Amino acid sequence: MDESLIKSRFHDIDENYKLIMHNIAESAIKAGRSPADIRLMVVTKTVESAYINHAIELGIDLIGENRVQEFLGKRDELKLDGVEKHLIGHLQTNKVRQIVGNVDMIDSVDSVKVASEIGKQSIKNGIITDVLVEINIGAEESKFGIDPAELLENIHKMSEIDGIGIKGLMAIPPICDNEEKNRKFFMNMYRLFLDIRAKKLDNVSMNILSMGMSDDYTAAVLEGATMVRVGSALFGRRVY
Numbered sequence: 301m302d303e304s305l306i307k308s309r310f311h312d313i314d315e316n317y318k319l320i321m322h323n324i325a326e327s328a329i330k331a332g333r334s335p336a337d338i339r340l341m342v343v344t345k346t347v348e349s350a351y352i353n354h355a356i357e358l359g360i361d362l363i364g365e366n367r368v369q370e371f372l373g374k375r376d377e378l379k380l381d382g383v384e385k386h387l388i389g390h391l392q393t394n395k396v397r398q399i400v401g402n403v404d405m406i407d408s409v410d411s412v413k414v415a416s417e418i419g420k421q422s423i424k425n426g427i428i429t430d431v432l433v434e435i436n437i438g439a440e441e442s443k444f445g446i447d448p449a450e451l452l453e454n455i456h457k458m459s460e461i462d463g464i465g466i467k468g469l470m471a472i473p474p475i476c477d478n479e480e481k482n483r484k485f486f487m488n489m490y491r492l493f494l495d496i497r498a499k500k501l502d503n504v505s506m507n508i509l510s511m512g513m514s515d516d517y518t519a520a521v522l523e524g525a526t527m528v529r530v531g532s533a534l535f536g537r538r539v540y
């Protein structure tokens with residue numbers, strides 16, 4: 301690829317990174333929170349390794365990939381020392397075996413069935429896999445995730461599965477045309493997060509609330525996100 305094009309994209313990433321960190325800090329302070337309590341996850345799907353490595357050089361220490369195959373295919377090109385890796389896309393039961401042990405967390409656990417399989421494969425590998433439970437906070441037909449009304453029942457069942465450690469919740473709210481509606485979904489997520497935390501279930505610690513993407517991460521921080529997942533605001537528009 302053209303050297304000057306790569307340089308100019310590196311430069312864009314530098315500027316975008318500064319802006320994102322600034323926005324996170326500003327929203328945190330606005331909400332009376334410490335900026336240090338919010339972690340930036342960089343979403344790397346479709347992004348070439350050179351740009352991901354550039355982001356890592358800037359100080360990114362947490363990346364999220366959607367697809368098992370894509371992650372396994374490019375990880376050897378990545379400078380992942382000291383970088384935490386999460387799977388954030390829908391995981392089919394038959395792919396669990398390939399990903400367990402290769403990421404630090406699976407953020408997209410959307411059924412008891414997949415949680416059981418992760419537990420089973422983790423035990424086989426002699427490890428415990430940390431997971432987040434994905435909530436379909438807008439109860440949308442098209443989306444994966446557990447219906448909020450069924451969360452408690454599901455999380456009870458998941459808490460009994462050996463080989464996994466439940467660390468929090470993750471959500472992708474519906475696309476909203478106004479910020480107020482958007483914030484409502486984040487607010488509801490925060491409420492669920494606190495409700496579950498208050499139950500003090502065995503094997504369930506509610507430390508991570510992962511919500512907010514490029515278009516709405518500031519709103520998510522205002523409503524209590526502890527982790528935001530940003531892709532295109534850092535790397536530019538994705539080319540599939």
Ligand SMILES: *Cc1c(COP(=O)(O)O)cnc(C)c1O
Nearest residue numbers: 343388513514529530531532533
């Ligand atoms: C792609 C993706 C993101 C990041 O999306 P952007 O809008 O590019 O920031 C975050 N979370 C999940 C689960 C994704 O699939």
